[in-house]
Amino acid sequence: xxxxxxxxxxxxxxxxxxxxxxxxxxxxxxxxxxxxxxxxxxxxxxxxxxxxxxxxxxxxxxxxxxxxxxxxxxxxxxxxxxxxxxxxxxxxxxxxxxxxxxxxxxxxxxxxxxxxxxxxxxxxxxxxxxxxxxxxxxxxxxxxxxxxxxxxxxxxxxxxxxxxxxxxxxxxxxxxxxxxxxxxxxxxxxxxxxxxxxxxxxxxxxxxxxxxxxxxxxxxxxxxxxxxxxxxxxxxxxxxxxxxxxxxxxx
Amino acid sequence: xxxxxxxxxxxxxxxxxxxxxxxxxxxxxxxxxxxxxxxxxxxxxxxxxxxxxxxxxxxxxxxxxxxxxxxxxxxxxxxxxxxxxxxxxxxxxxxxxxxxxxxxxxxxxxxxxxxxxxxxxxxxxxxxxxxxxxxxxxxxxxxxxxxxxxxxxxxxxxxxxxxxxxxxxxxxxxxxxxxxxxxxxxxxxxxxxxxxxxxxxxxxxxxxxxxxxxxxxxxxxxxxxxxxxxxxxxxxxxxxxxxxxxxxxxxxxxxxxxxxxx
Numbered sequence: 001x002x003x004x005x006x007x008x009x010x011x012x013x014x015x016x017x018x019x020x021x022x023x024x025x026x027x028x029x030x031x032x033x034x035x036x037x038x039x040x041x042x043x044x045x046x047x048x049x050x051x052x053x054x055x056x057x058x059x060x061x062x063x064x065x066x067x068x069x070x071x072x073x074x075x076x077x078x079x080x081x082x083x084x085x086x087x088x089x090x091x092x093x094x095x096x097x098x099x100x101x102x103x104x105x106x107x108x109x110x111x112x113x114x115x116x117x118x119x120x121x122x123x124x125x126x127x128x129x130x131x132x133x134x135x136x137x138x139x140x141x142x143x144x145x146x147x148x149x150x151x152x153x154x155x156x157x158x159x160x161x162x163x164x165x166x167x168x169x170x171x172x173x174x175x176x177x178x179x180x181x182x183x184x185x186x187x188x189x190x191x192x193x194x195x196x197x198x199x200x201x202x203x204x205x206x207x208x209x210x211x212x213x214x215x216x217x218x219x220x221x222x223x224x225x226x227x228x229x230x231x232x233x234x235x236x237x238x239x240x241x242x243x244x245x246x247x248x249x250x251x
Numbered sequence: 252x253x254x255x256x257x258x259x260x261x262x263x264x265x266x267x268x269x270x271x272x273x274x275x276x277x278x279x280x281x282x283x284x285x286x287x288x289x290x291x292x293x294x295x296x297x298x299x300x301x302x303x304x305x306x307x308x309x310x311x312x313x314x315x316x317x318x319x320x321x322x323x324x325x326x327x328x329x330x331x332x333x334x335x336x337x338x339x340x341x342x343x344x345x346x347x348x349x350x351x352x353x354x355x356x357x358x359x360x361x362x363x364x365x366x367x368x369x370x371x372x373x374x375x376x377x378x379x380x381x382x383x384x385x386x387x388x389x390x391x392x393x394x395x396x397x398x399x400x401x402x403x404x405x406x407x408x409x410x411x412x413x414x415x416x417x418x419x420x421x422x423x424x425x426x427x428x429x430x431x432x433x434x435x436x437x438x439x440x441x442x443x444x445x446x447x448x449x450x451x452x453x454x455x456x457x458x459x460x461x462x463x464x465x466x467x468x469x470x471x472x473x474x475x476x477x478x479x480x481x482x483x484x485x486x487x488x489x490x491x492x493x494x495x496x497x498x499x500x501x502x503x504x505x506x507x508x509x510x511x512x513x
Binding site: 007008011012014015018021022025026028029030032033089090091092093094095098099100101102104106107108128130132133134135139140141142143175176177178 | 260263264266267270366367368369370371382384386402404428429431433434435436437438439440442443444467468469470471472474478501503504505506507508509510512
């Protein structure tokens with residue numbers, strides 16, 4: 001698409017692209033400390049159209065996203081911390097959230113498009129990340145590798161760039177350097193008693209509006225899924241240009 | 252907050268340009284490291300202004316080297332000595348590898364590719380702060396002819412300052428989260444961080460300011476180095492140098508403490 005933007009608009013959008021990069025990176029570093037409050041209170045829009053999606057489906061609306069991504073996530077870290085204090089008393093009194101794990105979704109391969117109207121931006125990313133923790137309830141440290149794709153929409157609100165939509169698409173997950181995701185998947189689907197077992201997800205799914213699965217991790221029986229294609233140049237955020245349709249499936 | 256300021260188009264494109272220049276600078280550092288060009292890195296990418304050189308710092312989890320002279324001794328001279336020792340051992344085990352300067356760094360490859368860049372340019376445009384994450388690896392030849400490959404994911408936090416229109420590295424903190432040998436099960440390592448055997452800590456030695464600034468036993472709980480936030484002008488309070496380090500409030504107990512309760 002040939003850009004019709006003026007020089008002023010191009011400068012504005014070049015700056016916006018960098019600002020969106022920063023919002024996305026802030027997500028990574030906040031999530032690395034399991035600081036869900038920091039993410040959803042500071043860098044997310046509270047627009048009723050905001051959404052967050054993973055394998056299990058899509059949460060829609062800020063309250064549903066907050067419940068699933070903050071309240072339930074914090075609960076998990078608090079339960080971990082209570083158990084941890086019995087084994088490692090020195091953890092008492094420390095913020096329980098980062099004690100759970102450092103989930104570091106590094107960002108590469110970003111393709112960011114800022115709308116011609118300058119009021120939204122869309123980005124696709126790949127995250128070849130690591131998830132590690134030292135003091136754990138089974139008294140073994142761990143480091144996993146997790147590769148995912150992201151499709152992210154951002155909006156410009158009150159002079160700041162904020163997240164509006166996020167779709168997370170896990171592709172591979174395994175323990176760093178001692179297991180093999182392809183072999184694990186083959187073992188899963190060929191184990192007679194596990195044949196119908198669903199793929200690994202994030203455990204118990206939170207309430208969602210759009211049920212999943214929306215994207216499946218690697219399988220020896222699966223094909224690559226272009227669930228969050230890169231954004232194309234666009235004029236304004238609408239149903240043709242979004243990672244979450246503004247129309248709910250049941251409507 | 253810097254991002255609340257209104258900039259003219261000319262000011263704004265200069266700011267966009269500066270951020271891209273800073274990204275290139277930190278990417279070049281990655282290549283310098285991969286090419287074993289530490290001396291050139293300090294000469295080309297780091298501060299040259301005498302006042303900035305005095306206050307430059309290089310931090311890791313166990314403290315900071317301060318001043319370019321101390322940084323040079325650690326980062327270039329000590330490293331060179333280690334590499335010369337390594338070559339002597341390689342030569343002793345395999346005389347076909349001659350102990351000559353041209354063979355220095357044989358069997359060594361260090362890659363610290365950065366991702367997840369977060370650059371905050373000061374409102375006044377004179378300094379900038381950046382944070383990156385690298386899933387890094389360092390590989391070294393061993394005297395028995397094998398190689399030892401280590402994964403070392405790390406945060407890299409940097410203060411930049413503009414000198415004569417060029418961006419330069421002023422303070423850096425390379426905070427390694429873990430070290431794990433490639434192909435080995437990391438979960439089989441002893442649980443607590445071992446400062447006596449961890450290769451990053453051993454290599455860093457005893458810095459100018461020796462103190463634990465990031466305890467990996469508690470994951471990222473201590474939040475050091477922190478994300479850069481928008482700021483108007485540089486001050487000690489926002490520095491990634493030792494003057495900007497703040498121990499977490501209510502630190503409580505340290506690793507392995509509090510066990511005698513039975």
